[in-house]
Amino acid sequence: MKSPLVRWSVVSVSLALALTSCAKGTGGGAAAPSQSPGQFDPGAKYQGAISVMGFGATDEIGTTRVDKAKAALGGADVKLIEGDLDIQQFLSAVAAGDPPDIIYANRDQIGTFASRGAIIPLTACVQGEQIDTSMYNKNALAQVTFGDEVWGIPEFNQVQITMANAALLKKAGLTIEDVNGSNWDKVTAATKKLFSAPGGKLKVIGYDSKLPEFLPLWAKANGADLLSADGRTAQLNSPQVVKALEFAVGIYDAQGGFAKVKALRDSADFFGKGNQFATDALGAMPMEQWYVNVLNDVSPKAPLAFDTFRTPQGEPLAYSSGSAWAIPKGAKNPGAACRFAKTMTLVDTWKAAAQARLDKRNADKKPFTGILTGNVKADEEIKAMLTSGGEPWDSGVKAFYEANDHTFSLPANPADNEFKKAWQDGVNRVLNGQDKPQSSMDKAQQEAQAALDKAWAGWTKRTN
Amino acid sequence: MSASRTKAPRRRRAQWIETRAALLFISPWIIGFLVFTAWPVINSAYLSLTDYDVINDPNFVGFDNYAQLFEDPKVGLALRNTFVFTVLSVPAHIIVSLGLALLLNGATRATGFFRTAFFLPKMTPPVAVGILLLLLFNGQNGLINGFLGVFGIDGPAWTTDPAWVKPGLVLMSLWTVGSSVVIILAALRAVPQELYDSALVDGAGWWRRTLRITVPMISPTLFFLFIVNTINALQSFTEAYTAFFGSGNTTYSNDAALFYAIYLFQQAFEFLHMGYASALAWLLFLVIMAITGVQMLVTRRFVHYEGGQP
Numbered sequence: 001m002k003s004p005l006v007r008w009s010v011v012s013v014s015l016a017l018a019l020t021s022c023a024k025g026t027g028g029g030a031a032a033p034s035q036s037p038g039q040f041d042p043g044a045k046y047q048g049a050i051s052v053m054g055f056g057a058t059d060e061i062g063t064t065r066v067d068k069a070k071a072a073l074g075g076a077d078v079k080l081i082e083g084d085l086d087i088q089q090f091l092s093a094v095a096a097g098d099p100p101d102i103i104y105a106n107r108d109q110i111g112t113f114a115s116r117g118a119i120i121p122l123t124a125c126v127q128g129e130q131i132d133t134s135m136y137n138k139n140a141l142a143q144v145t146f147g148d149e150v151w152g153i154p155e156f157n158q159v160q161i162t163m164a165n166a167a168l169l170k171k172a173g174l175t176i177e178d179v180n181g182s183n184w185d186k187v188t189a190a191t192k193k194l195f196s197a198p199g200g201k202l203k204v205i206g207y208d209s210k211l212p213e214f215l216p217l218w219a220k221a222n223g224a225d226l227l228s229a230d231g232r233t234a235q236l237n238s239p240q241v242v243k244a245l246e247f248a249v250g251i252y253d254a255q256g257g258f259a260k261v262k263a264l265r266d267s268a269d270f271f272g273k274g275n276q277f278a279t280d281a282l283g284a285m286p287m288e289q290w291y292v293n294v295l296n297d298v299s300p301k302a303p304l305a306f307d308t309f310r311t312p313q314g315e316p317l318a319y320s321s322g323s324a325w326a327i328p329k330g331a332k333n334p335g336a337a338c339r340f341a342k343t344m345t346l347v348d349t350w351k352a353a354a355q356a357r358l359d360k361r362n363a364d365k366k367p368f369t370g371i372l373t374g375n376v377k378a379d380e381e382i383k384a385m386l387t388s389g390g391e392p393w394d395s396g397v398k399a400f401y402e403a404n405d406h407t408f409s410l411p412a413n414p415a416d417n418e419f420k421k422a423w424q425d426g427v428n429r430v431l432n433g434q435d436k437p438q439s440s441m442d443k444a445q446q447e448a449q450a451a452l453d454k455a456w457a458g459w460t461k462r463t464n
Numbered sequence: 465m466s467a468s469r470t471k472a473p474r475r476r477r478a479q480w481i482e483t484r485a486a487l488l489f490i491s492p493w494i495i496g497f498l499v500f501t502a503w504p505v506i507n508s509a510y511l512s513l514t515d516y517d518v519i520n521d522p523n524f525v526g527f528d529n530y531a532q533l534f535e536d537p538k539v540g541l542a543l544r545n546t547f548v549f550t551v552l553s554v555p556a557h558i559i560v561s562l563g564l565a566l567l568l569n570g571a572t573r574a575t576g577f578f579r580t581a582f583f584l585p586k587m588t589p590p591v592a593v594g595i596l597l598l599l600l601f602n603g604q605n606g607l608i609n610g611f612l613g614v615f616g617i618d619g620p621a622w623t624t625d626p627a628w629v630k631p632g633l634v635l636m637s638l639w640t641v642g643s644s645v646v647i648i649l650a651a652l653r654a655v656p657q658e659l660y661d662s663a664l665v666d667g668a669g670w671w672r673r674t675l676r677i678t679v680p681m682i683s684p685t686l687f688f689l690f691i692v693n694t695i696n697a698l699q700s701f702t703e704a705y706t707a708f709f710g711s712g713n714t715t716y717s718n719d720a721a722l723f724y725a726i727y728l729f730q731q732a733f734e735f736l737h738m739g740y741a742s743a744l745a746w747l748l749f750l751v752i753m754a755i756t757g758v759q760m761l762v763t764r765r766f767v768h769y770e771g772g773q774p
Contacts, residue, residue, distance in 0.1 A: 088733040091518045116519045116736065201618070202604070212716060259624035262716065263603035266623070329519075418735050428717055432626045451735075462520070 035120060039335055040128025045074030046336035052078060053093075054085030055104035060356040061371060065349050072343040076336055085109075090328070094118050099328035102337035107143040107152065107324045107409075108416045111231070114151040115414030115459045119326040121149040125338035135347065139320045139409040140374040146231075146412040147463065152324030153341040154374025159318035159407055160217060160309050161399040163291065164284035165277050166392065167303035168194055168204070172283075175305075179207055179284035181221060181317075182310040184247050188254060194283030195255045202260040205276070208285035209248035211258075212427035217286065217319040218244040220408055221311045226423055231413035232456055234448035236423050237441040245437045249430050258431040271298065278302040289400035293369050296393050300366070306396035308403045320407035322374055350378035354385050361387070369397050372404055379404065414459045418451035512742035522739065529743035539744070541719060542727040543751070545630065549723065550697035553634045557693050558686060561644035566674065568645065569652045579649065583642035594706025597636045598623055608635075623707065626720035633704055633721065637697075644689050651685035652678065680768040687767045691756060698752050701725035724748055 050073065057063045057080060070078050085105050093099045105113065113119045126133060133141060136154045144152030162180045169175060172193040178186045187207060195206030209218065216226050224240035227233070235241065252258040268276040271294055276282035278299035286309045295302060308316035325341035327334050343349055350373050358368045367389030373379055383401060388394055413419060426444025429435040435443070487494070512529055514522035533539050568578050588596075600607045601622035609619030622632035655678060663673050679686070700723050708721040709730075728748070732741030 091733075091736070095518050112736070116517050118519050259621040260603065262624040263621045266598065267602050267604040267606075415735075421730075421734070425717070425719070428719065431716070432718060432720070434626060434719065458517075 035124035035334060036128075040125045040338045041335070042129050042339075044335060044339075046076040046333065046339065047074075048333065048336075049077045049079050050102070050333060050336045050340060051081060051100040052340070053081040053090060053100035053103045054083070055080055056082035058082075060360055061353040064353040064356040065344050068346075068349045068352060069340045069343040072339055073336055076333075078340070091116075091118060094328050094330060097330055099330050101327070101331045101333050102340055103326050103328060104155070104323060105152070105326055107140065107154065107322055108412075108420065110144045110152045110324055110326060110416075111146050111412035111414055112416045112455075113326060114146045114149075114412075115455060115462075117329055117462065119151055120329055120331070120334065121151055122153065122327065122338070122341075123149050125327065125334070125341075126150055128335075129338050129342050131342050135375050135377045136345075137320070137374045137376050137404075137407075139407050140322060140324075143320075143409045143412055144324045144326075146414075147459070151412075152326045153345055155323040155325060155345060157320060157322045157372045157374045157379075157404065157407075158288045158290065159320055159372065159400060159403040160214065160286045160288055161292070161318070161396070161403050162284060162307045162309050163277070163287050163295075163396075164305045164307075165280060165282060165303055166305040168280060168283050169305060176284075176307045180307040180310045181286065182312060182314045184312060188247075188250065190283070191251050191254050197256055197260075200256070202256055202264050204281055204283065205261050205264055205285075206255055206283045207251055208261065208265060208282060209251040210286055211245075211248050211252070211431060212424045214286055214319065215241075215245060215248065215423060215427050216410060217309065217317065218248045220319065221309075221317055222247075225408075225410075227410050227413065227419065229411055231411040232452060234419065234422070234445050234452060236426060236448055237438065237445040242437050242441050245427060245430060245441065249427075249437065252431065257433070262431075273298050275299060275302075277304055289372055289403065292393070292396040292400060293371075296367065296369055296389060296396075300389075300393075304392045304396070306392055306399045308399045308406070316402050316406040318403035318407045320409040324374070345373070345375055345378075347375060347378045347381060350375060351381050351385075354382040358385055358387070367393060369393060370401070372400065413452060413455070415448075415451040415455035418455070419448050422448035422451065508742045508745055511739050512746050514739040515737075516739040516742075517736040518738055519736075525739070529740045530747075532740060533743060533747055538722070538727055539724075539747075542722050542724040545720065545722055546698055546700065546724045549630050549633060549700060550694060552630065553637045553697050554690065554693045556634055556638060557641055557644060558689055560638050561641045561648055561689070562686070564641065564645045565648035565652055566678070568649055579646060582645045586640045586642040588639070590702035591706045591710075593636065593639055594703040594710070596639075597632065597703060597707045601632045601636065624718070626718060629708070629718050629720040633700075633707075636703060637700075644693070647689065648682060648685055651682040655681040683767045684769060687763055690763065691759060694755060694759065695752055698748070698755070699725050701729065705729070 055062070057066045066078060066080070070076070081100060085103055087109070090099070090103060103119070110119070114121070125131070131153070133150065137157055140154035140157055141150065144150060144154060162176065164176055164179050166176075169179070169190075172190070174190050174193060178190040181187060191206035193206065194204065195202070196204035219226055219241045222240045222244040224235065224238050224244070226236055226241065228235060249258070252261050255261055264281060265276070268274065268279070268281060270276070275295065275298065277295060292306065295304060309318060311317050325337075325344065327337045327341070331337055350371075354368075354371065357371070361368045367387045368385065369389060370382060370386050373382070379401075386397060389397075422444045423441075425447070426440045429440040429443075430437050434440075511522060513524060513526060515525050515528075516522035564582060568575055568582070571578060601609075603609060603619065603621030603624060606619075606622070608622065612619040620628040622628045659677050659681070660673055663677055668676065704721045704723050705726050708718045709726055724744070725748070728741050728744040731737045731744060
């Protein structure tokens with residue numbers, strides 16, 4: 001005879017199995033519910049609490065704008081869930097039916113969230129709140145446009161420029177033109193002149209081509225896009241991409257290999273006074289524009305030189321990336337969320353934030369070297385507020401504004417993360433010496449295309 | 465006859481009352497187990513047969529996810545990495561723990577201090593250990609290579625050279641041997657002194673006494689640590705993830721550190737393939753079960769139980 005304990009256990013497990021047989025997703029299924037412009041009234045006042053996930057108003061640029069947004073809501077309390085957006089936490093919240101009211105995400109995440117139905121389209125929000133989308137950077141807006149609808153409101157913008165150590169350049173008889181990317185042979189030659197490895201131990205990185213993250217930049221400079229304009233076809237193993245990869249990896253090979261360069265790169269006090277330019281540990285690299293502000297702040301006397309990143313034809317070029325606001329499916333107060341996103345990115349709001357930064361910099365007797373937003377009109381206004389920091393800082397600021405006028409971005413697609421992972425893994429395999437460029441990018445192409453095909457099929461199934 | 469007939473139902477009733485009381489007392493555990501362990505396990509088995517992205521309803525796909533496991537080259541890579549790490553780290557962990565415990569066992573007054581000192585690193589959060597790994601093992605200016613440099617050794621690029629990534633992780637895993645040291649030390653203290661006294665009379669030296677008395681007497685403890693450490697190593701995640709795949713390294717990841725649990729996490733929470741990740745989890749479960757079973761069969765004859773086999 002079975003003991004009562006065993007019988008009870010059997011009953012419990014049977015109950016669990018019975019429940020499992022009824023198991024279904026916690027999500028609501030297909031496409032996100034459509035909204036009407038009437039739900040987004042620009043005259044409405046909002047009460048209660050608005051939860052914002054992934055955004056920390058940690059400086060005057062953030063706090064000034066959040067204050068403006070609070071005022072625009074008409075009384076609602078804004079609760080910030082700080083730190084980078086935690087995808088696991090966010091999706092769990094959506095699945096559980098208790099999402100935040102608005103999220104702050106990377107623009108390259110928007111396509112995946114949209115295709116899964118985790119966020120709602122903002123067409124009605126844009127119409128109802130009368131948001132003038134023409135003020136946003138075209139590339140930034142394209143990155144958050146998916147299936148002919150806008151799914152995110154662009155926030156900050158990031159572009160790359162060439163940053164170099166002027167003292168090391170001068171000592172090697174070089175100029176910034178030798179390392180701005182306009183002539184790849186010159187970049188390779190300059191790398192060999194600038195790098196230093198006494199006794200085989202790397203002491204100075206001549207040039208850092210910033211792989212794997214900047215492969216799209218090198219590929220575009222060589223005339224290739226990693227992804228077709230419609231976001232459906234991977235182009236990772238095209239001859240131009242492979243050639244760009246060979247060149248950018250060759251830069252590391254010329255200095256003893258990526259492992260050594262990466263180890264030295266990691267050892268620098270990147271955000272502090274011991275940064276690689278101040279300590280003469282790096283000749284040159286392409287880098288995002290915000291680093292100009294960091295360098296100016298922590299090592300204003302470092303011997304720097306700046307230029308735009310240039311194509312072999314000499315044209316400025318930058319790979320645009322950045323952040324955006326999106327409203328989750330099931331958000332309790334989408335109207336307030338829409339108003340929040342709108343206000344955070346309005347020209348006047350950005351100007352107020354820039355003024356706060358300017359006041360702080362003046363108080364510290366330092367120049368205001370600018371910020372780049374996803375709002376082109378705001379960028380123009382802020383540009384007029386800049387204060388001169390003398391050379392080389394003025395050249396740096398000039399370079400990133402010029403770069404901002406010559407950007408490209410990867411189109412939105414429903415498998416952003418897998419696509420990115422595929423090409424980055426492809427580059428990493430080459431950097432680690434585990435594979436050759438062509439073979440590695442062939443594998444990356446297969447992985448990326450399979451992920452894209454599956455994700456697009458899922459999107460088609462959900463929307464038909 | 466009739467008296468025994470009436471006694472039997474009474475006894476059964478008394479037993480039932482006792483059982484009911486026992487069940488009532490342990491019901492919080494039963495409910496917790498059903499809700500937080502049994503249910504997720506069963507649900508994960510179900511999800512492994514579906515295409516599920518967390519947001520939308522799961523779509524039943526049969527054994528497609530399991531078939532995909534055999535076609536996915538990263539599964540093989542992740543399994544190989546995990547096995548290599550396990551094979552290197554488990555013996556290293558036990559040997560170092562045993563060595564430290566033997567040293568501590570010989571100490572007298574300072575034992576308490578060193579026991580605490582060895583255990584303290586175990587309290588360090590694994591994420592911090594991952595960051596420490598990057599700092600200590602940096603090929604350019606890490607403390608480890610600095611130490612090797614004192615002896616004229618040009619240390620490798622532990623954190624960036626694929627050939628040295630796993631050895632670096634193994635060395636770093638020794639940071640947390642404290643708990644094993646404490647367990648072995650407790651076992652060492654339980655070895656009867658008479659055995660050592662007899663061996664001394666017979667003229668056995670320290671090495672012979674350790675090999676012939678100490679190790680056999682604490683073999684159940686070593687066996688327990690062997691099994692537990694193997695399971696932990698097969699599930700390694702946090703330190704390697706923080707060092708090579710976390711937010712500070714979102715673009716550069718080193719495939720040499722792609723452990724199985726990391727790949728599972730990527731599929732579940734980065735690519736939102738929760739169904740496939742569930743299949744990966746079940747494969748890991750089966751692998752751990754198989755390895756543990758083999759370990760128990762193979763090592764049984766090396767384990768000495770004072771009262772015979774348990």
